[in-house]
Amino acid sequence: MNALEIAALGMQTDMDRLQSVSQNLANVATPGYKRAMHVHTPFGQVLDGAQPATSVEQVVDIRAGALKPTGRALDIAVDDGAFVELRSERGLLSYSRGGSFAMDAAGRVIGPDGSALQLLDGDFKLRGSENDVRIDARGEVFVGEERIGQLRLVRFDAPEKMRALGAGRYEAGAARITDDPARSTVRSGTLEGSNVQSTQEMVRLLETSRHFEAMQKVVQGYDEVLEKAIRKLGEV
Structure with missing residues (x-):
């Protein structure tokens, strides 16, 4: 691997990092958002040929964010690594550590994108006002004194790969x-904040930008040396 290839690899790595940093900064105020990170093959393994130079994986930092009480029953946070399940109108499943949910015109409890929050037996639907809803720590849902279902909570074997x-x-x-049932605490009336620390991301942004600029100078220097070599050969 020559100097130009090494510099190109470094610049690609920096571009991947900048993508994850910009994504994180854009979601610093998004409830339940988990910081994105890019994991690259150790540089020594690339040089040894043990791994391809393009081996890169984006993973999720699953550490919890700060909890903020809201007092609203359909604001939900889930402790201990479990996720609530949502289903889109096309049947696509997605998962969240909670969030701020609302009723639609049909009485379904939905997320910001319109996906329906799921109970064990299907869509979470309400009759009447959301002010009558109570969700206990096990995820059981009550309207007044009537139990209408239980939130579907799921756990993953490697959530960082979501x-x-x-x-x-x-x-x-x-x-x-996983096959194990999720045993987590549901906190109704609470939102989990993003686990992004904006100051940390800004430091990563500056460091990565400077490294990218340094790699650019390496490429420019290599190009100048190559140009001089070609010119010398032309004079022979």
């Missing part, structure tokens, strides 16, 4: 739902 869809929602990606 794929972000935006707005704090994820699809399974390379992760699998």
Whole structure:
């Protein structure tokens, strides 16, 4: 691997990092959002030929964000690594650590994108006002004193491999739902904030930008040396 290839690899790595940083900064205020990170093959393995130079994977930082009480029953946060399940009108499943949900005209409880929050037996639907709803710590849903169902909570074997869809929602990606039932605490009237730290991301942004500029100078220097060599050969 020559200097030009090394510089090109470094610039591609920086572009991947800049993509994840910009995504994180755009979602710093999104409830339940998990920080995106790019994991690259160790540079020594690339040089040794043990791994391809393009080996890169985006993973999710699953650490919890800060909890913020709201007092609204359909604001939900889930502790201990579980996710609530949502289903779109086309039947596509997605998952979230909670969020701010609302009733639509049909009485379904939906997320910001219109996907329906799921109970164990299907869509979460309400009759009447959301002010009558109560969700306990096990995810059981009551309207007044009537139990109408239980939130479908799922857990993944490798949640860091889930794929972000935006707005704090994820699809399974390379992760699998485990066979073990999710044993987590549901916190109604609470939102989990993003786990992004904006100051940390700004530092990453500056560091990555400077490294990219340094790699650009390497490429320019290599190009100048090559141009001089060609010119010398032409004079022979």
